Amino acid sequence: MKNPSLYNEKSKKDLLEELKLESFKRLTCSFYRYVSIVNLNSFRDLLYEEWSALKIFGRVYVSNEGINAQISCPQHNWKSYNEKLNTHRVLKDIPKNFAVEEGNSFHKLVIKVKDEIVAYGLNTNEYDMNFVGKHLSPREFNSAMNRPKSIIVDMRNYYESEVGKFKGAIAPSVETSRELLPEIKRLLKGKEESEILMYCTGGVRCEKASSFFIHNGFKNINQLTGGIINYGHQVRNNNLESQFIGKNFVFDARLGERITDDVISNCHQCGGTSDNHIDCNNDACHILFIQCYKCSKKYDQCCSIECMEFNRLSEDEKRTLRKDPDQVVSMTRNSTSGKPRLIT
Ligand SMILES: [Zn+2]
Ligand SMILES: [Zn+2]
Structure with missing residues (x-):
């Protein structure tokens, strides 16, 4: 039996009404970490209890391989939330990615126990998280993209890259994470020695995908640190020249963050x-x-x-x-x- 205090039971209509009546601001942020987590169900319940007390909304996956979280936190609770996160060994000092454009992103808290934090459908013998692609800062990613032989690969689904992507990127025509790796493997056949530049929304998908490609014999795998979200901040705040065009699709009620004015x-x-x-x-x-x-x-x-x-x-x-x-x-x-x- 599910403990009712550990799951949302309100209707969407009521939740949206309550959200409208909130008099404070919220921060949207995402974070992930590949780390071994045990006793998943009790970990999940504890997070739900702690986070709902702080009025956190969002979508969170926990699995034996780690955590992937997209959340919305009342601004006045941010400090307490951070302190709470730091009380857990596996969440201590976890790097956070704040939204490029704020807005009402979530209206309830959902925390799910999953087999994988990114649903690639991989067996644990198909990759080794001790070997992941080299992390490039947005500036380093820009320089690497300018090298004529580098190959830019969008590690997202088609409906995401359809509204925004890096210029010249290979954007696979897939609709689910499960189809993504086989399709990219097919597209990159024979390119095992090439400089591969991967990116996704916030980094979580590249982290595991890069490990999979290294396991499959690729020699020069690189990934954009913090994904498009981090890149978007550098474009807005640090005068980075944007080689990303259009919108960054996001999986919450905002559905997208504008990076450049291009409509593609x-x-x-x-x-x-x-x-x-x-x-x-x-x-x-x-x-x-x-x-x-x-x-x-x-x-x-x-x-x-x-x-x-x-x-x-x-x-x-x-x-x-x-x-x-x-x-x-x-x-x-x-x-x-x-x-x-x-x-x-
Ligand atoms: Zn319809
Ligand atoms: Zn129309």
Whole structure:
């Protein structure tokens, strides 16, 4: 039996109401560490207890291989939160990556015990975290990108690189982490001696992927320290020339942080220039897609006419339709189990 005080039980509607009424500011931040963690369930419960007392929201994965956390902390609790983190040996002085653009990122705290903190589906004999790619600072990454033979690889899914990426980067056409490593291995076949420059959102995906590629015979694997988030800060605050163009996709309610004003993608409905990710307004769909302002008005923030029409029905009518399996299929044709997907 789950202990109700260790899990969120409020509805999304209530949580969003409460968030609106908050009179203080929040900080969005992410951190990860590959470190052996034992007694996972009690560790998870302890974190939930400590963090919910400080009104922390976010999405956190813990596993035997480490922790990956994206959180939102009330500004006035930041000091206490940091102190709490430091009481745990595995979290002591963990490097934090603050958001490039603030905004309401999360509205509840979810902490999950997982097999891996990044879901590559790797066996432990396929990599060795004692050997990871060389960490490059944003400035070093810029110089390395300028070397003509270096190969820049985006370690994210297609819907992320679609709205923003480094100039000249290989951006694999995959939708899940599980597909990513086999696809990149295929793309980099024969390049084992080349200088490989990897990047992802905050660094957690490159850390493990770099280890996998070293294990597979690659000799010169490098990774961007702190990922695009850290790079974005250097561009904004330290006059670094941005070789990243567009937006940094993020997995919270903000959906993206702008790094440069370039818009490199198109509306999935009319084809016009847009990099505005939308979560389809139909609760039975929730597909993630790119929609321009005009189409957003036209389709009421829905991905299709079907979703828009379904959304306009009364709650009773929706319920009846949901009971009929054939109707549900047509009304939710694009839905996937809550995972972001693109309309194709
Ligand atoms: Zn459009
Ligand atoms: Zn939809």
